[in-house]
Amino acid sequence: MLELNNLHVAIGGNEILKGIDLKINAGEVHAIMGPNGSGKSTLASVLAGREEYEVTSGEVLFQGENLLELDAETRAREGLFLAFQYPVEIPGVGNTYFLRTALNAVREHRGQAPLDAMDFLQLVKEKADVVKLDPSLLKRAVNEGFSGGEKKRNEIFHMAVLEPKLAILDETDSGLDIDALRIVSEGVNSLRDSERSFIVITHYQRLLDHIIPDFVHVLKDGRIVESGGRELALELEARGYDWLDSKAAVETAR
Amino acid sequence: MQIGPPGRQVALSPSPQLPLSLLNAEISIQEPGNDPTSSLVLLGARPLSGNEVHMTDSTTTLEEFANREYEHGFVTDVEQETFPPGLNEDVVRAISAKKNEPDWLTQWRLKAFRHWQTMEEPSWPKVHYEPIDYQAISYFAAPKKLLDSLDEVDPEILTTYKKLGIPLDEQKALAGVAVDAVFDSVSVATTYKDKLAEKGIIFCSFSEAVQDHPELIKKHLGSVVPHTDNFFAALNSAVFSDGSFVYIPKGVRCPMELSTYFRINASNTGQFERTLIVADEDAQVSYLEGCTAPQRDENQLHAAVVELVALDRANIKYSTVQNWYPGDKETGKGGIFNFVTKRGVCGEKSKISWTQVETGSAITWKYPSVILKGDKSIGEFYSVALTAGRQQADTGTKMVHLGKDTSSTIISKGISAGKGQNSYRGLVKVTKSADNARNFSQCDSMLIGSQCGAHTFPYIEVRNPTAQVEHEATTSKIGEDQIFYCNQRGLSTEDAVTMIVNGFCKEVFKELPMEFAVEAQKLLGVSLEGSVG
Numbered sequence: 001m002l003e004l005n006n007l008h009v010a011i012g013g014n015e016i017l018k019g020i021d022l023k024i025n026a027g028e029v030h031a032i033m034g035p036n037g038s039g040k041s042t043l044a045s046v047l048a049g050r051e052e053y054e055v056t057s058g059e060v061l062f063q064g065e066n067l068l069e070l071d072a073e074t075r076a077r078e079g080l081f082l083a084f085q086y087p088v089e090i091p092g093v094g095n096t097y098f099l100r101t102a103l104n105a106v107r108e109h110r111g112q113a114p115l116d117a118m119d120f121l122q123l124v125k126e127k128a129d130v131v132k133l134d135p136s137l138l139k140r141a142v143n144e145g146f147s148g149g150e151k152k153r154n155e156i157f158h159m160a161v162l163e164p165k166l167a168i169l170d171e172t173d174s175g176l177d178i179d180a181l182r183i184v185s186e187g188v189n190s191l192r193d194s195e196r197s198f199i200v201i202t203h204y205q206r207l208l209d210h211i212i213p214d215f216v217h218v219l220k221d222g223r224i225v226e227s228g229g230r231e232l233a234l235e236l237e238a239r240g241y242d243w244l245d246s247k248a249a250v251e252t253a254r
Numbered sequence: 255m256q257i258g259p260p261g262r263q264v265a266l267s268p269s270p271q272l273p274l275s276l277l278n279a280e281i282s283i284q285e286p287g288n289d290p291t292s293s294l295v296l297l298g299a300r301p302l303s304g305n306e307v308h309m310t311d312s313t314t315t316l317e318e319f320a321n322r323e324y325e326h327g328f329v330t331d332v333e334q335e336t337f338p339p340g341l342n343e344d345v346v347r348a349i350s351a352k353k354n355e356p357d358w359l360t361q362w363r364l365k366a367f368r369h370w371q372t373m374e375e376p377s378w379p380k381v382h383y384e385p386i387d388y389q390a391i392s393y394f395a396a397p398k399k400l401l402d403s404l405d406e407v408d409p410e411i412l413t414t415y416k417k418l419g420i421p422l423d424e425q426k427a428l429a430g431v432a433v434d435a436v437f438d439s440v441s442v443a444t445t446y447k448d449k450l451a452e453k454g455i456i457f458c459s460f461s462e463a464v465q466d467h468p469e470l471i472k473k474h475l476g477s478v479v480p481h482t483d484n485f486f487a488a489l490n491s492a493v494f495s496d497g498s499f500v501y502i503p504k505g506v507r508c509p510m511e512l513s514t515y516f517r518i519n520a521s522n523t524g525q526f527e528r529t530l531i532v533a534d535e536d537a538q539v540s541y542l543e544g545c546t547a548p549q550r551d552e553n554q555l556h557a558a559v560v561e562l563v564a565l566d567r568a569n570i571k572y573s574t575v576q577n578w579y580p581g582d583k584e585t586g587k588g589g590i591f592n593f594v595t596k597r598g599v600c601g602e603k604s605k606i607s608w609t610q611v612e613t614g615s616a617i618t619w620k621y622p623s624v625i626l627k628g629d630k631s632i633g634e635f636y637s638v639a640l641t642a643g644r645q646q647a648d649t650g651t652k653m654v655h656l657g658k659d660t661s662s663t664i665i666s667k668g669i670s671a672g673k674g675q676n677s678y679r680g681l682v683k684v685t686k687s688a689d690n691a692r693n694f695s696q697c698d699s700m701l702i703g704s705q706c707g708a709h710t711f712p713y714i715e716v717r718n719p720t721a722q723v724e725h726e727a728t729t730s731k732i733g734e735d736q737i738f739y740c741n742q743r744g745l746s747t748e749d750a751v752t753m754i755v756n757g758f759c760k761e762v763f764k765e766l767p768m769e770f771a772v773e774a775q776k777l778l779g780v781s782l783e784g785s786v787g
């Protein structure tokens with residue numbers, strides 16, 4: 001599904017990602033953890049096609065294709081979805097209208113006919129139920145004046161409607177109350193299947209109690225310094241990130 | 255990059271039946287009023303601090319704002335009668351004679367001309383242009399063949415209107431919209447006239463009204479915008495050529511949208527229309543104005559005057575969708591100078607609402623205004639002004655509260671892209687007599703790219719302590735973040751910009767008649783073409 005080989009990324013001449021290797025197969029859930037500023041959101045943005053970031057070397061394959069050649073909208077239409085850490089407000093543009101335009105752009109790319117208003121509303125209703133999205137948020141402008149938690153929930157709602165092949169969730173859990181966390185996780189779990197992969201970026205192992213990852217990676221200072229199963233998350237919870245430094249140092253010394 | 259190539263449906267809405275060009279109309283009512291700054295000083299009123307925002311930041315991909323293509327730039331080849339350039343009393347008399355006007359009107363024009371000669375062109379607007387040589391302009395141009403019925407209209411002209419999407423032939427005419435078409439200085443056709451006449455509604459060219467309804471013209475002409483009002487209004491009063499006249503009798507609700515469509519064709523001529531709308535007691539009317547012009551290298555002057563009279567409990571809604579040729583986007587060469595005076599007077603419990611979508615012209619200078627004379631009258635101003643390429647706009651409104659319990663609303667949305675400069679200039683004046691007057695003003699500016707500018711100049715004069723006046727202003731830059739967010743959901747950058755800009759203008763678009771709102775959204779998309787890198 002997704003393969004990163006020695007990916008280096010810089011912004012304004014500053015190297016932020018310093019050689020990332022990662023392979024994600026269809027159906028897998030990978031969690032990425034790591035301290036603030038380690039480059040998690042940068043990784044997500046680069047994958048989604050944000051242009052400010054400069055890929056200085058390395059490659060990224062998405063479904064066997066060179067992802068880095070595609071512009072952001074094409075990546076989205078090909079089935080890559082990013083749930084933003086900080087979802088953006090678009091005043092005056094209705095959430096439902098926005099989503100319908102988005103879905104039809106994706107459908108057009110896939111050679112499908114646009115969904116008519118009735119079918120779309122039916123779909124929206126169904127998906128809004130899955131994440132228990134307050135129906136009034138459908139009528140409001142995209143994210144405008146939404147609470148932090150409402151914005152996150154709206155992201156998952158967009159994901160549910162767009163049905164991507166690879167979804168990257170950037171700290172979708174932060175700002176959610178305990179019930180919302182459970183509901184959003186259930187929403188994600190309901191979308192899990194053998195064809196769809198997830199990258200879940202989080203600071204809290206708690207989320208991984210709900211969304212059980214196949215792999216956990218630790219990103220530190222632009223490198224993946226440790227990878228393991230879900231038990232790695234528990235260890236991080238208990239010990240923090242510092243012990244990885246000494247471990248990495250030892251490895252480098254060898 | 256294009257945002258919605260012409261003919262393509264841009265995002266938001268179902269495809270309209272109405273031609274884009276209709277919307278391109280400009281309905282501006284300019285109140286080229288007195289210099290608000292100086293009147294401010296005289297009255298000792300308190301100006302709000304003007305905000306000015308210049309974009310300097312340039313890290314975005316929105317940088318380039320350029321290649322809008324102007325769709326209506328063609329020229330019609332038609333036999334014209336044109337006066338030689340130049341302006342003096344004889345020219346004024348000749349115009350009046352051409353139109354077979356009564357002596358009082360000739361005298362009125364001359365009075366205006368004499369007054370105009372004593373006036374100076376205003377220099378206070380925040381726009382820059384080479385001085386206009388008023389002697390180099392021709393003040394009258396008309397297609398040679400004159401017309402008593404549609405059959406006599408030069409087929410070239412009919413073709414022009416067809417090309418613009420406005421069939422004048424009643425069989426094919428726009429359902430629910432009566433159109434008065436003005437080609438250069440002359441009204442060529444008015445549709446649905448007879449049907450309207452059944453209700454006693456008069457909708458005809460100004461020249462015809464002078465012949466057929468002289469008493470109404472004499473009574474109202476200059477009653478709202480006197481011939482002395484300002485430089486451009488005085489010029490218009492001296493040389494106005496044609497325009498539309500509307501009278502809605504007492505208690506009548508006009509059953510269809512009325513619309514005037516202006517087309518400048520001749521080169522080197524000024525266009526000076528004069529529009530007068532009178533809604534008698536308890537009458538209602540919604541009127542829309544549109545304009546386009548060929549693409550020419552010289553600037554062309556358009557100095558119109560619109561007067562609205564809303565008698566007691568009447569309601570006039572005046573919408574403009576202006577799409578004059580904006581000039582070359584790179585060099586700024588050519589384009590229309592749009593200096594318009596628009597003003598309405600409200601009787602008791604009446605309402606005047608101006609809605610304008612200004613996307614064309616090299617320079618726009620207009621301040622559609624409302625004099626709230628009657629108690630409990632209401633004035634509204636909803637505006638979207640877009641400047642791209644090298645366009646400059648200085649536009650806004652004046653709300654003058656004279657009556658008790660009067661209220662006014664101002665919603666202004668300025669969008670600047672390319673090297674466009676966009677200024678909002680508005681006056682809210684509450685006189686001593688206006689107990690419990692209320693005003694709410696909201697002026698929002700949006701910047702696209704890094705080389706454009708937005709400026710806000712609100713003036714508030716309050717002479718009555720019971721007044722409530724509120725002013726809000728915001729400036730935002732169309733964000734990379736917003737664009738990226740849309741891209742990430744699968745939308746192209748062009749669609750994203752159109753969507754964001756339309757969202758920004760929503761409060762104004764919802765005031766437009768439905769069909770026109772759809773067109774206005776498309777027009778914005780087309781106007782923004784090439785504004786994203």
Ligand SMILES: Nc1ncnc2c1ncn2[C@@H]1O[C@H](COP(=O)(O)OP(=O)(O)OP(=O)(O)O)[C@@H](O)[C@H]1O
Nearest residue numbers: 011012016034035036037038039040041042043052
């Ligand atoms: N546009 C930018 N300009 C300059 N520096 C940037 C930019 N974007 C990211 N950075 C820097 O790159 C580093 C990684 O940022 P990133 O947002 O990827 O971290 P993160 O791992 O997501 O952190 P957090 O856990 O706080 O969300 C930080 O030092 C940040 O300041």
Ligand SMILES: [Mg+2]
Nearest residue numbers: 040041042085
């Ligand atoms: Mg982050």
